Amino acid sequence: MEHGLPDDFTVRTAVGMAIRAPSIHNSQPWRWNVGNRTLHLFADPSRQLPQTDPDGRDLLIGCGAALHHARIGFAALGWQADVHRLPDPAEPDHLASIEFHRRQPTATEVALAAAIPRRRTDRRRHSSWEVPRTYLESMAQAVADEGVVLRVAEDAQRYYLATAIEEASRQHREDPAYRVELAAWSGRHAAPDGVPSWNTPAMDTSPGTLPARPFSDPKLPEASGATSDKDETVLVVLSTASDDRMSRLRAGEATSAALLTATRFGLATCPLTEPLELPDVRRTVEEKVASGTFPQMILRLGWAPANADPLPATPRRDLEDVLTTLDATDLSGERGYQQR
Structure with a gap:
C-alpha cells in the first residue's frame, strides 16, 4: 500500500x-x-x-x-x-x-x-453451569451493531428449533450426495482445510441431545463429567430483515461479533447452519422462531466442563x-x- x-x-x-x-x-x-x-x-x-x-x-x-x-x-x-x-x-x-x-x-x-x-468450534457437551443473561445481552448488542437481531430460543421457540435441527439431520441422512460431500470434507488429518478428526466427537445418542453432523472418523473425547441430562446449552438465532446478499454478508459479520464476544467471556461456541440449509426446514425456523425475519445462523453456547481439555486449532x-x-x-x- x-x-x-x-x-x-x-x-x-x-x-x-x-x-x-x-x-x-x-x-x-x-x-x-x-x-x-x-x-x-x-x-x-x-x-x-x-x-x-x-x-x-x-x-x-x-x-x-x-x-x-x-x-x-x-x-x-x-x-x-x-x-x-x-x-x-x-x-x-x-x-x-x-x-x-x-x-x-x-x-x-x-x-x-x-x-x-482462542476461538474454537466446540461440538462437545456443555456443563451444568448457566450462561449469565448479561453475557447474552452483550452478544445481542454486538450483533445489533452489525444490523442483525439475536434471539435466544426459549420455551416453545426452543422446541421448534430443536425439532428443526432433528428434521434437517434426518433429511441429510437420507441424501447420499450430501453424505459423500460431508465425508470428503471431514475426517482429515494433515489437510489445510476441512474438519479434522481431532476436533469432532463421536455422535452423542443420549436422550434429549441435539443431533450433530456425522463427521468422518471422530476422535475428540468428551470430557469426563459432561452429562447430557444437566447440559445448560443456550441456542440463539441470528436473523436479518431481508434475505439478499448484503444481509447474508452482514449476518456473517454479526456471527463473528457474537462468537468473539462469547469467547471473550470464556464460553464454548458452535455455529449451526444445518437447519437453514434446507428450504422447508428454514421456513419453519423463520415462522416459529425468528418471528418472520430471515434466520441466517444458529449458535450453540455454553460452558465447557471444568476438566475439558483445550481444543487444538483447526x-x-x-x-x-x-x-x-x-x-x-x-x-x-x-x-x-x-x-x-
Whole structure:
C-alpha cells in the first residue's frame, strides 16, 4: 500500500487474523487482494459446497465472518477499516473494499482481537453451569451493531428449533450426495482445510441431545463429567430483515461479533447452519422462531466442563494461497470501488 497506509506487516497480520474465521466445513471460501490504497475481499466460488450450500448462503456468511475478523484485527493494530460492501454490481464475487484511517484502538477491540486465536468450534457437551443473561445481552448488542437481531430460543421457540435441527439431520441422512460431500470434507488429518478428526466427537445418542453432523472418523473425547441430562446449552438465532446478499454478508459479520464476544467471556461456541440449509426446514425456523425475519445462523453456547481439555486449532490455508497483491496495471478491484 501507499505510504501513510498500513504497511505489509500490518496487512499480513490482520489478514492472518481474518482467515481464522469460521466457515462451513472449514472450507475457507475467501480471497484477499491488496491494492495501492484499499484491501479487497472476494468470494472464492470454487470452494462453495454444492450439496450442503447450494445457494451460497453459508459461503457469504463465512466471508462476512472473515471480514469482521479483519476489521477487528486492523482496529487492534491502530487502523479503522471503512468497509464498502458489494462495491461492484458487475463483479458479484467482489464482496468488500476497505479503506483505512489511523485510530487508537479501544479496549473492547483489543479484547476481541485477542479472542480470535482462542476461538474454537466446540461440538462437545456443555456443563451444568448457566450462561449469565448479561453475557447474552452483550452478544445481542454486538450483533445489533452489525444490523442483525439475536434471539435466544426459549420455551416453545426452543422446541421448534430443536425439532428443526432433528428434521434437517434426518433429511441429510437420507441424501447420499450430501453424505459423500460431508465425508470428503471431514475426517482429515494433515489437510489445510476441512474438519479434522481431532476436533469432532463421536455422535452423542443420549436422550434429549441435539443431533450433530456425522463427521468422518471422530476422535475428540468428551470430557469426563459432561452429562447430557444437566447440559445448560443456550441456542440463539441470528436473523436479518431481508434475505439478499448484503444481509447474508452482514449476518456473517454479526456471527463473528457474537462468537468473539462469547469467547471473550470464556464460553464454548458452535455455529449451526444445518437447519437453514434446507428450504422447508428454514421456513419453519423463520415462522416459529425468528418471528418472520430471515434466520441466517444458529449458535450453540455454553460452558465447557471444568476438566475439558483445550481444543487444538483447526488448520488454515497458507496466507500466500489467499492473499495477493494487485498488479499496478490491473487494479480492477480499486476501479470497482471508485465507480461506486
